[in-house]
Amino acid sequence: MARTRDAEQTGPARRAEIISAAITLFAAHGYRGTSLAAIARATGISQSGLLHHFRSKEVLLTEVLAELDHQTLESVEIDHEYEGPALARAFDIVDAIVARNQRNRELTKLAHISIFNFDSAPEAAREWAQIRLRSFRADLTGLIEQGISAGEVRADIDAAAMASVIIATISGLEEQWLQDESFDMVAAMRGLTTVLRRDLITAGE
Amino acid sequence: MARTRDAEQTGPARRAEIISAAITLFAAHGYRGTSLAAIARATGISQSGLLHHFRSKEVLLTEVLAELDHQTLESVEIDHEYEGPALARAFDIVDAIVARNQRNRELTKLAHISIFNFDSAPEAAREWAQIRLRSFRADLTGLIEQGISAGEVRADIDAAAMASVIIATISGLEEQWLQDESFDMVAAMRGLTTVLRRDLITAGE
Numbered sequence: 505m506a507r508t509r510d511a512e513q514t515g516p517a518r519r520a521e522i523i524s525a526a527i528t529l530f531a532a533h534g535y536r537g538t539s540l541a542a543i544a545r546a547t548g549i550s551q552s553g554l555l556h557h558f559r560s561k562e563v564l565l566t567e568v569l570a571e572l573d574h575q576t577l578e579s580v581e582i583d584h585e586y587e588g589p590a591l592a593r594a595f596d597i598v599d600a601i602v603a604r605n606q607r608n609r610e611l612t613k614l615a616h617i618s619i620f621n622f623d624s625a626p627e628a629a630r631e632w633a634q635i636r637l638r639s640f641r642a643d644l645t646g647l648i649e650q651g652i653s654a655g656e657v658r659a660d661i662d663a664a665a666m667a668s669v670i671i672a673t674i675s676g677l678e679e680q681w682l683q684d685e686s687f688d689m690v691a692a693m694r695g696l697t698t699v700l701r702r703d704l705i706t707a708g709e
Numbered sequence: 710m711a712r713t714r715d716a717e718q719t720g721p722a723r724r725a726e727i728i729s730a731a732i733t734l735f736a737a738h739g740y741r742g743t744s745l746a747a748i749a750r751a752t753g754i755s756q757s758g759l760l761h762h763f764r765s766k767e768v769l770l771t772e773v774l775a776e777l778d779h780q781t782l783e784s785v786e787i788d789h790e791y792e793g794p795a796l797a798r799a800f801d802i803v804d805a806i807v808a809r810n811q812r813n814r815e816l817t818k819l820a821h822i823s824i825f826n827f828d829s830a831p832e833a834a835r836e837w838a839q840i841r842l843r844s845f846r847a848d849l850t851g852l853i854e855q856g857i858s859a860g861e862v863r864a865d866i867d868a869a870a871m872a873s874v875i876i877a878t879i880s881g882l883e884e885q886w887l888q889d890e891s892f893d894m895v896a897a898m899r900g901l902t903t904v905l906r907r908d909l910i911t912a913g914e
Contacts (some may be wrong), residue, residue: 534828613827621826622818622887623739634888665900668885669878676877682827683839695870703908
C-alpha cells in the first residue's frame with residue numbers, strides 16, 4: 505500500500521529536510537525573496553504541512569540561523585586537533601569560524617540581514633540573536649575566567665569585555681567583507697587573535 | 710523691501726539648516742519614518758526648494774552621515790588634549806568616539822540602519838559607507854605605519870589588518886549595544902585599546 509510522503513518520515517527528519525531546503529533558498533534568493541510556498545515545493549510537502557512544523561517564515565528563519573551556527577561549530581571542531589590552553593584553542597576556533605564564514609558569503613549575508621537590520625529584521629530573528637549573543641558572550645567569558653584561574657591568562661583583564669570585543673570583531677569584519685568582497689577578513693581576524701595570544705596568554709603553551 | 714526666506718540665506722547656510730533638521734527628524738522617526746516634506750516643513754522651505762539642494766532623500770542621508778562623522782571627530786578632538794605617540798592618541802580618539810556614540814543612541818542606530826542593511830539600505834548610503842570605510846582604514850593604517858617607522862610601534866604587525874580590526878570592533882560593539890542598551894560598549898572598547906597599547910606601542914610613552 506502506497507503511503508504519502510508526509511507519513512514516511514518522522515517529524516525530526518522532515519524538519520531537518522525543510523531547514524535544509526530553506527538554507528539553500530534563503531542563500532540563493534534572500535529571506536524576503538523566498539516564500540514559504542517555494543520552501544514547501546522544494547521539500548515536496550504542502551504549505552500547510554510546512555506550517556505544521558514551523559508556524560511562520562520568521563520561526564523557520566531562527567531555526568535556519570541556529571542550524572548554521574551548529575554546522576559552523578561542528579565543522580571547525582571536527583576539522584582540527586587543538587592543543588594548548590583552552591583560550592588558545594578558542595582563538596583557533598574563532599579563526600576557523602571566520603574562515604568558514606568567508607567561504608559562505610550568501611549565508612553570512614543572510615545572518616547579518618536577519619539579525620542586524622535593526623528597523624526591519626524579523627522580531628523572532630532579533631530575539632534569537634539576543635539569546636545567541638548572551639550565550640556566546642557567556643561561554644567566551646567563562647573560558648577566559650577559567651584561563652585566569654588556571655594561571656594561563658593574565659588576571660588584570662575584564663573577561664566579559666574581552667569576550668564582547670572578540671564577538672564584535674568577528675561581526676564587524678564580516679560587515680567590511682560584505683561591503684567589499686576582496687577584503688581578507690581571515691587575515692584581519694588573525695591580526696587580533698595574534699595580539700591576544702601574545703598579550704593575554706601568559707603560560708601553558 | 711521684504712525678501713523671501715530663501716533669498717536671505719546663502720546656499721551653504723541653507724544646506725546646513727536642512728541637514729540639521731534632517732538629523733533631528735531621522736533621529737526621532739528613523740530614515741523611513743521621515744519624509745522630505747517633513748524636513749522641508751521643519752526648515753521652512755518648500756519641498757521643491759529642498760530638492761534644489763538635495764536631489765533625493767538618499768542623497769540627504771549621505772550628507773547627514775557625513776555631518777555626523779564630522780561632528781564626532783570635531784567633538785573628540787576639541788574636548789581633550791592628547792599626548793604621546795600618534796597611535797596612542799588615536800586610541801584615545803577611538804575611545805572618545807565610542808563614548809560619544811553611546812550618548813547618541815538614535816543617531817548611532819540611524820548610521821547602522823543606513824549602512825549595514827545589506828539588502829535594503831539606500832544605495833547612496835552604502836556607496837558612501839564604502840568610501841568612508843576605505844578612508845577610515847587608510848588613515849588608521851597610515852598612522853600605524855608611521856608609528857612603525859618612528860620606532861614607536863612593533864614592526865611585525867599587518868597595519869591594514871590591525872586598522873580593520875579596530876574599525877570592526879567599534880561597529881560590532883555598537884551592534885551589541887543596539888541589541889542591548891545595558892551593554893557598556895565604552896568599557897569593552899577600552900578593553901581592546903588597553904591590550905593594543907600594551908602590545909603594539911613599544912616606545913615613546
